[in-house]
Amino acid sequence: MRARLPLVLGFLALVFSASASAAPPPSLPVETINIDTKAGPHAFSVEVAADDETRERGLMYRMSMAPDAGMLFDFHTPQLVSFWMENTVIPLDMLFVRADGTIARIKENATPYSRENIPSGEPIELVIELNGGRAAALGIVEGAKIHAPDLAKKTH
Numbered sequence: 083m084r085a086r087l088p089l090v091l092g093f094l095a096l097v098f099s100a101s102a103s104a105a106p107p108p109s110l111p112v113e114t115i116n117i118d119t120k121a122g123p124h125a126f127s128v129e130v131a132a133d134d135e136t137r138e139r140g141l142m143y144r145m146s147m148a149p150d151a152g153m154l155f156d157f158h159t160p161q162l163v164s165f166w167m168e169n170t171v172i173p174l175d176m177l178f179v180r181a182d183g184t185i186a187r188i189k190e191n192a193t194p195y196s197r198e199n200i201p202s203g204e205p206i207e208l209v210i211e212l213n214g215g216r217a218a219a220l221g222i223v224e225g226a227k228i229h230a231p232d233l234a235k236k237t238h
Contacts, residue, residue, distance in 0.1 A: 110136060115154065115210070116229040117177075117185075120221030123229065128154040128210065141211055142169040152212040154230065160205035165189075167196040173214025175222075176200060181207040183228045188217050 111130045116123040127150060131137045137155050141147070157163060160181045167174070171194055178187040187203050191214040202209070210228065217223075 110153075113154065113231060115231075117210075117220075117222055118226040118229075120223075124150075124220055124222075126150050126152050126210075126212065128152040130154050130156060132156040132158070140165075140170070141172070141174065143171065145171055147172060147213055149213060149216070152210055155209040155211070157207055157209075160207050162205055163202045163209065165192075165200045165209065166198060167192050167194055167200075170194055175212045175214055175217040177210040177212070177217065177222070177228070178202040178204075178206045179208035179210060179228050180204075183230070185222070185224050185226050185228065188222070188224055190217055191215055 111132075113128055113130050114125055115128055116125050118124075127148075129152075131140060131153055132155075137157075140155070141153050155163075163178075165176060170192075173191045173194055176189040176192055177185050178189075180186050186206055189200050192198075192200060208228065208230075
């Protein structure tokens with residue numbers, strides 16, 4: 083039995099370390115955005131990640147997300163970006179959005195925990211992450227418009 087004690091203690095240390103790194107995310111501002119769909123505008127409540135620290139963490143370690151929730155990554159100026167799904171538990175749809183609010187690219191159902199590089203393909207200003215499959219279910223397509231308060235300020 084003593085021979086197993088170090089093994090058990092090591093396992094418990096590993097579990098504790100993993101749960102500590104998966105601490106609850108910091109509270110982020112929440113904004114309502116509308117995305118044009120085949121059936122008309124659809125509202126989403128999104129957390130806004132607008133600095134390096136919050137954009138880096140994103141939706142990592144989240145076990146679930148409400149159907150009409152998501153995260154909006156604001157890069158403030160158009161730029162090439164790339165995402166991956168390391169430490170992300172739930173599948174996500176990624177909408178890469180130009181400065182004028184049009185969706186340039188959609189990556190549907192990004193694979194949880196994957197280190198696959200998911201590039202924007204062109205300079206974008208926002209990325210919106212939704213539950214995997216949500217874009218297809220609602221008829222959100224490339225070229226559709228995003229309506230967000232901050233975008234309205236930038237384009238007028």
